[in-house]
Amino acid sequence: MAIEKMKPTAILLLHCPDQLGIISELTKFITDNNGNIVYLDQYVDREDGMFFMRIEWELENFLIPRDKIEDYLHTLYGQRYEMTFHLYFSDVRPRMAIFVSKMSHCLYDLLARWKAGEWNVDIPCIVSNHEDLRYVADQFGIPYYVWSIKKDHSNKAEVEEAEMKLLKEKKITFIVLARYMQIISDAMIAAYPHHIINIHHSFLPAFVGARPYHQAWERGVKIIGATSHYVTAELDAGPIIEQDVMRVSHKDTPTSLVLKGKDLEKIVLSRAVKKHIERKILTYNNKTIIFS
Template sequence: MSEFRKRRIQSFLEKHQDRARLLISCPDQPGIVAAVTNFLYERGANIVESNQYSTDPEGGTFFLRIEFDCPHIRVRKEEIENEFSPIAERFSMDWRLSLHTHLKKMAVFVSKEEHCLLELLWEWQAGELLADFALVISNHEHMRETVESFGIPYYYIPVTKETKQEAEQQQIALLKQYDIDVIVLARYMQILSPSFVAQFPSKIINIHHSFLPAFIGARPYEQAYRRGVKLIGATSHYVTDDLDEGPIIEQDVERVDHKHHVEDLKRIGRIIEKTVLVRALKWHLQDRVIIHGNKTIVFK
């Protein structure tokens, strides 16, 4: 870790040592916000950011994200969680409380294309990606030197049709060894098995080089070129058993025209891909995403 990053992280931890985040989803009904904010007030908390949304005030689902400062929250977290449980039960809440200073442990999977991984490394090195970059797993060797130059462990696990199950077992063992919180597929060109995905529900983020649901599967830029599209884009989403159909976190597009060939589309697409992936990952790391069915609520 660079000295600059160390200073950046240390400053962040010191500044936000008393900050926490509370995420809630529950059936919409009167009194939710009042109950939550009064609970925090009674424990000496000061709300610094609050976002809420309802799918329908009459029988819909209510979503709430609150950031608050509370003295000694790091040692009081379990106590506050226990005290909040009766309120959560009363409103049938699905909820979680997380510390602002908890840096999620992140694993990145990559194949041959390097642009998304490099963007993640640069953002992390600059202190802009607030995560514990724990390891990189690849089915190719060529990024080892680059990754290890950042002081990050690199694991080469080749994958073939015959060895896929064994390879995934090795990957799972590593992820559990490092106690990983989030897995980022930075153009990892292998389809994860349902058994792998089941081990990490809502913890795997993918970047798809297409503006989903268009051009699902392999060679999307070739598909787009043949179709004569005027917009190309990228989609970052959570991975589920349905290929490229998990809850979407972020998307973006760029205009193209008849003068752009397949290689032009790929070049433009790479810029969109890395931008969209980093944006989605940051929102996940900051607990700004709540999954609702096959959709997401993103409090930016």
Template sequence: MASKDIATLLIHCPDRPGLVHDVTGFIFSHQGNIIDLQQHIDSEQDAFFMRLEWSLENFTLENDEIEARLQPLARRHEMQMRLSFASQRKRIALFVTKENHCLYDLLARHESGDLPVDIPLIVANHETLRPAAERFGIPFHYFPITKENKLEQEAAQIELLRQQRIDTVVLARYMQIISPAMIAEFPHRILNIHHSFLPAFVGAKPYHQAFQRGVKIIGATSHYVTADLDEGPIIHQDVMRVSHEDSVHDLVRLGRDLEKTVLAKALWWHVRERVLVFKNKTVVFD
């Protein structure tokens, strides 16, 4: 029976002639209809990047056959590749502390159908946002964290995420440093929103730091979490002009709007398989 599913293939490899021909030729040879194709060449790194979508309606291979059949092509071109299907919705865990603006924004987008994911749980280190989870009918899991129990609690969180088959973790203003164990469990699948235009003003209270410097632009940065604090591959950033008339309170208020939109857009690109990580940078096919 023909499938109306859509496949997405992300590729990066050393740049060489014939790459596009070989990949599209594979799709054509199995009667696939290409919907979208984007590519990028990093001449300094001699690296090739490509994102390709095709319809599976008349494709002659079953979904679970495609990756294996692509392997000879991948070996020949030294490709790193990631294959996904539109029918397989990502399962997202939202991690929160006390601030609610990013949480409410993502839940509203999800409820309206603008964020095509499943959100089976919310994880928190404070009880503050339990009413928000209840309002949207999403199970809320409370893990109080101290210096003494942090590793134990994070191990319990990891087990919960495994049980729920979570694909991606979103730190929606979760004010805890993520341990190497969690990062290893979800490599390049933990998204964070930093209330600063990284690499400027890292760490705590960046708006206060910005105010003290008298900045004229504030920003927000969404990035993948790595073991290096606030230094993971950047997915999206945005800025807003401010002036000497704005107080610290104004900067925080304006910054929250930036944080919501920057995190939402980064997550959108992530779930639509539009982000490729290469070294400590990203290629984002928008």
């Protein structure tokens, strides 16, 4: 993988009310300060009059020091354009925690990509409410933490507190729910706003909630799907990142749908995680803008 060899870049994601000259100004600002732009993509939502942009430039020879860039941007554009922005550096790797339950397919898919060096990410821990997948974590040498949540949820607050403590210690920047099967509390969602990625095993908004393949089978659909989205307080209603589908037929049973769906789930989840790691997702109005 050439990831390590690439020169460090700054990645800027921003949105603001659409106005003339934003692209000109920003590209001029970066160029005037010796920044070599390697990526630029922008999108204008003409219904809402909003401007969205992702721009990336090499830090080598850039005249403004890393830790001052944000200040400059704020001063120059923040208020004037009502601009909201997020600044990342390509050599500061995101740190991903994976939450799992009992099924291994998504976990293996994530870890195999990480191990092959496909992704510019660290995975400091795997968290679960069951011991079942410890062997997978062991295979890849990643610490595995188990807190059992009781059926009556009586210890849920306590468990989440312990989890939050771990996430903080491990400096986790985003969480992936790889078929975690538990509802995340509002407190944790608030701590990671639009930074918890879930995979739901249906083509949302069809079949919200439990046992979507059974629901799909009951309804007699001819296509099943999977949806990855950021977790928000409302169940299965957060901004959709990626979806995909697969043709099925009357010959399928709930069991065969579950099995076929596993392929969809892992691919759709991994595509979403990849986009997140690459800082190519902006959220706005409970939707995602995905840069290519």
